[in-house]
Amino acid sequence: MTAHLSACDIIFFGALGDLTQRKLLPALYQLERAKLIHKDTRIICVARNTDQDKGIGQTRQSLTKYVSESLMNTDVLEAFIQRIRFLSVNFDEIESYRPLKDALDSSTNKERVFYYATSASLYGTISANLSEQGCLNEQSRVVLEKPIGFSLETSHQVNSEVGKFFDESQIYRIDHYLGKETVQNLIALRFANNLFGTQWNQNHISHVEITVAEKVGIEGRWGYFDKAGQLRDMVQNHLLQLLCLVAMDPPADLSADSIRDEKVKVLKSLRPIKSEEMGHHVVRGQYTSGYINDQRVPGYLDEEGANTSSQTETFVSIRVELGSWRWAGVPFYLRTGKRMAEKSSQIVVHFKQQPHYIFDPEQRQLANNKLIIKLQPDEGIALHILTKDQGLEKGMQLRKAPLQLSFSQAFGIDRVPDAYERLLLEVIKGQQYLFVRRDEIEHAWKWCDALLNQWQKQNSPPLPYPAGSWGPANSDLLLANDGRVWYENQ
Numbered sequence: 001m002t003a004h005l006s007a008c009d010i011i012f013f014g015a016l017g018d019l020t021q022r023k024l025l026p027a028l029y030q031l032e033r034a035k036l037i038h039k040d041t042r043i044i045c046v047a048r049n050t051d052q053d054k055g056i057g058q059t060r061q062s063l064t065k066y067v068s069e070s071l072m073n074t075d076v077l078e079a080f081i082q083r084i085r086f087l088s089v090n091f092d093e094i095e096s097y098r099p100l101k102d103a104l105d106s107s108t109n110k111e112r113v114f115y116y117a118t119s120a121s122l123y124g125t126i127s128a129n130l131s132e133q134g135c136l137n138e139q140s141r142v143v144l145e146k147p148i149g150f151s152l153e154t155s156h157q158v159n160s161e162v163g164k165f166f167d168e169s170q171i172y173r174i175d176h177y178l179g180k181e182t183v184q185n186l187i188a189l190r191f192a193n194n195l196f197g198t199q200w201n202q203n204h205i206s207h208v209e210i211t212v213a214e215k216v217g218i219e220g221r222w223g224y225f226d227k228a229g230q231l232r233d234m235v236q237n238h239l240l241q242l243l244c245l246v247a248m249d250p251p252a253d254l255s256a257d258s259i260r261d262e263k264v265k266v267l268k269s270l271r272p273i274k275s276e277e278m279g280h281h282v283v284r285g286q287y288t289s290g291y292i293n294d295q296r297v298p299g300y301l302d303e304e305g306a307n308t309s310s311q312t313e314t315f316v317s318i319r320v321e322l323g324s325w326r327w328a329g330v331p332f333y334l335r336t337g338k339r340m341a342e343k344s345s346q347i348v349v350h351f352k353q354q355p356h357y358i359f360d361p362e363q364r365q366l367a368n369n370k371l372i373i374k375l376q377p378d379e380g381i382a383l384h385i386l387t388k389d390q391g392l393e394k395g396m397q398l399r400k401a402p403l404q405l406s407f408s409q410a411f412g413i414d415r416v417p418d419a420y421e422r423l424l425l426e427v428i429k430g431q432q433y434l435f436v437r438r439d440e441i442e443h444a445w446k447w448c449d450a451l452l453n454q455w456q457k458q459n460s461p462p463l464p465y466p467a468g469s470w471g472p473a474n475s476d477l478l479l480a481n482d483g484r485v486w487y488e489n490q
């Protein structure tokens with residue numbers, strides 16, 4: 001048992017929903033397997049119209065389905081199941097919180113983690129009901145799932161409602177990208193390596209690409225996704241968080257607020273995109289039918305439950321500029337989409353060329369170093385350098401060569417922990433540095449809202465792109481206008 005992890009009660013709201021069953025309980029099972037949960041920690045699952053037998057039955061099925069066979073251990077599973085108690089609670093009905101109150105009363109001084117794995121429209125009601133029923137103690141923490149609202153205004157409402165009952169130091173807003181090992185590694189890479197630390201600015205970097213490409217489509221989530229679109233679903237949170245970690249200044253230390261203060265400065269420095277720039281700096285797309293893994297897949301408008309006139313974007317690429325000394329004149333090209341050619345999340349940092357170039361002028365376009373940070377899959381780092389081409393017959397010809405670090409090979413890792421394992425562990429420990437502060441969320445919304453408003457004014461349909469491609473052709477123009485191409489086309 002790890003000494004610093006104290007016993008707590010973890011209470012899941014929406015315990016029979018997709019997120020808890022598919023991600024959260026399997027992640028906690030992995031913590032159990034790694035002996036990272038205190039023996040007296042309890043897991044209280046609340047859902048409506050349920051009881052212990054029904055809840056445990058479904059949880060067993062989910063664990064069997066979502067935990068790979070090689071990681072399933074019967075003794076660990078039984079010990080884990082023993083911790084779980086299902087209670088029937090209707091989140092809107094205060095009287096139905098009574099069994100929860102009774103369960104919590106049996107251990108009044110324990111830390112409590114309330115995880116809201118349900119719609120954000122219920123976060124205020126649940127918080128008020130917990131408070132009114134006396135379920136909150138001083139050691140209570142609350143975990144909020146994304147999306148928190150659909151705009152600055154609605155996010156502000158949800159945060160204010162929850163903020164009536166929980167102090168900011170008790171609130172853990174999830175962005176699961178921050179739980180990914182490779183995303184945390186950005187901090188180590190940038191701030192532990194002088195080689196990069198000294199070069200990380202407009203003097204040395206020409207531009208940065210941040211791509212989060214997904215192969216999946218809507219996966220039965222039309223109802224949610226069509227209201228959101230890719231900007232709200234992915235850019236407002238994950239891509240802007242990645243941008244922050246790439247662009248922020250060194251924090252004073254590794255404390256949650258030092259890191260978050262620096263991220264906020266980046267968000268505040270995001271230059272609003274003017275209406276006359278929209279055509280050149282932003283591309284919206286929507287997938288049509290195409291091929292993924294050689295299988296024909298339907299277009300967005302033919303997905304189950306689709307409204308055939310929807311203009312919701314499933315792809316977006318944006319040329320972003322930051323108003324800061326460090327990044328003056330350095331564009332960040334953000335790109336994310338569903339049903340793209342590959343599942344690939346990566347950051348490519350393009351360094352400027354040497355000011356004094358002495359090699360074959362025809363090879364000049366080769367001559368900039370690139371740092372490729374592969375977030376998923378095949379997690380690792382590659383630094384593209386230039387060497388002399390080998391062989392007696394070759395003169396001083398240049399050749400590109402990667403210095404490659406694959407995390408799985410270098411560190412003998414057989415499995416990368418799921419982001420939710422790390423995030424649940426940090427909530428249990430009471431560490432907030434991997435969670436998003438209210439001002440971060442609100443600055444990110446402010447910038448996205450401005451973009452959404454421009455789209456609304458323009459009222460033009462998203463550009464079609466076939467499933468299995470890299471998005472609409474205009475996305476290439478975004479870089480071509482600056483004399484550049486996306487990394488995969490180089």
Ligand SMILES: NC(=O)C1=CN([C@@H]2O[C@H](COP(=O)(O)OP(=O)(O)OC[C@H]3O[C@@H](n4cnc5c(N)ncnc54)[C@H](OP(=O)(O)O)[C@@H]3O)[C@@H](O)[C@H]2O)C=CC1
Nearest residue numbers: 014016017018019048090091092117118119120145146147
């Ligand atoms: N699923 C995912 O991969 C991800 C989800 N999220 C976020 O996590 C949250 C949960 O998502 P997800 O699990 O997919 O959603 P689900 O709809 O699958 O689960 C929500 C659960 O909340 C329950 N619920 C709703 N209203 C009440 C109520 N009044 N009383 C009691 N129970 C209620 C639902 O019960 P019932 O079935 O009876 O309606 C359902 O079990 C959302 O905020 C979502 O945006 C974020 C990232 C990824």
Ligand SMILES: O=C1O[C@H](COP(=O)(O)O)[C@@H](O)[C@H](O)[C@H]1O
Nearest residue numbers: 146176212214216233234238345
């Ligand atoms: O938050 C979300 O993220 C997933 C992508 O997450 P990943 O860890 O698989 O990269 C995305 O599919 C989903 O639409 C979005 O809500």
